[in-house]
Amino acid sequence: MSTPLTEKPAVEPLPRTAGAASMIDGHYAPPPKDKDGKMWVRTSAIIQADPQTLYERWSDLESSPSWQEEITSVKKTGPKTSHWTMKSGDKTIEWDAETLASEPGKRIAWHSTAGDIHEAGEVVFEPAPAGRGTIVTILMMFEMGKIAAMWETFVGRNPKQAVVENLRHFKALVEANEIPRVYPVPHGPRGTIGSLKESAFGEKLPIPAGSNASQPA
């Protein structure tokens, strides 16, 4: 050992805070607990692209149907406002949203202003160390009640898992230029408990089109 053990290691100062408040003053902070009719979800992914690219793709709200489950259309209605439509079978829910903050390459925050869904969210883009991509963290809040329950019957996932899956779809689309899918898959007869298993294994869950909106061939 050439250096004495008491010498301070030469490292960068540690970050004091992290995206969507997962760390405050150098200490881990768990996501907010569900209460008072509010449901919270925080999730993150490490994506092989730079923060600015990810920020731009996320900001392109009108392309959200390509990676967000059951979103059929997003229309910009003003510089900071948009109108969202979610459809499943003959059921439709719609709401308006407003962008509250938009810092290029760093973060986007939004909330719903009117309609069938009450939600607020933030997505933060932070470079991972040593060129390992970008850490994307989302924090979202839904007001529970009729809508959250409806979402569940609607999309087949609870809204929390939908946030997790949507980030997964976003990541796959950015990294691999497509969202993985297997259905329709060749198979033999599914048998008596087939439909039960189909739903348990997620065969009925919606998968957004990704880059695949037209024909694959």
Next chain:
Amino acid sequence: MKAVCWMGTSKVETLTVDDPQLLNAQDAIIKITRTAICGSDLHLYDGMIPTMEAGDVLGHEFMGIVEEVGKDVTKIKRGDRVVIPFTIACGNCLFCKKKIWAACDNSNPNAQLMEKAYGYSGSGLFGYSHMMGGYAGGQAQYARVPYANVGPLKIESDLSDEKVLFLSDIFPTGYMAAENAQITEGDTVAVWGCGPVGQFAIASAFMLGAAKVIAIDRFPERLELARSLGAITVDYSEEDVSVLEALKDLTGGIGPDACIDAVGLEAHSSDLQGVYDTVKTALLLETDRPIVLRQAIMAVRKGGTLSIPGVYGGLLDKVPFGAAFGKGITMKMGQTNMHNYMTPLLERIEKGQIDPSYIISHRITLDQAPDMYKIWRDKKEKVTKIVIDPWA
């Protein structure tokens, strides 16, 4: 098309199912010319792997001719001859970049199922349960192959299918097992299981510099194949043979430098330990029978390495972790990072250093597959490896 379908535990049928179709722009459809049954398929046959569904098409070792490609496929074209790796990888995520292809972040559409079971999801696999993606397998006439710019290995020489087919899984798996054993020149390596994976692990251990390989199994034909590669064999089922004692006797009392468990979760044992595990798994108190794992941990020398290509699925009972800690051993394991090995191992085949077809014992049709599953599971008819011609 015709395909081999899993219809429940110990129930496999060859049925007519829909042809696969292109679903994404980087997909290819392969017309399969040769495919095989793997020891891993026996775990499905025996109902040891959760999230199988009746009707699922089996098989993950296959090769063939490119029939059709999606619009973003540039690396292969219709008419190319290709071997398909059984792990599906996107090529662009953090794990693919680190060359841990079997941990690809993007290829498993059912990642949430595996996250619930394992914390994080591995890559998708062909024909290997819904938790691993629900992809249709290759014991069929056609298969859909995603990320066709990343996985398929083009075969440009006129080597026969049988010589290159095992690049789809077991040759790379045996090779990675030997690599994971961290062999240095002169090492003694013990290999449990002389099935196909064990065979290629033995051959690869010699390639990587092992001086001595000790192969353990109970089937004479498999032990004989191992001896043909230069291994010393131990039949664990012979009266008065204790594997631990044998390994001490053959290593000057210190134990093998590395141990390879090429058996996995359905290890066989006739003694009380085996009865204990069989009863516990039957009662759902334990999911795996880690008989070989326990032995290998006990056998490996101090500071040695344990490499585990044999598949484990769930919760293991009575694993002597204290011995592992006490000896300071290293353990390396996992699904094979296929994409690292296919090209270099193809070169070895092309140079004539190895002819992997030596392990084939049975050549069959798709219609014969259901019977062969049973015959192999019951270790009848001296099966070592079964290859299927889906058009015969």
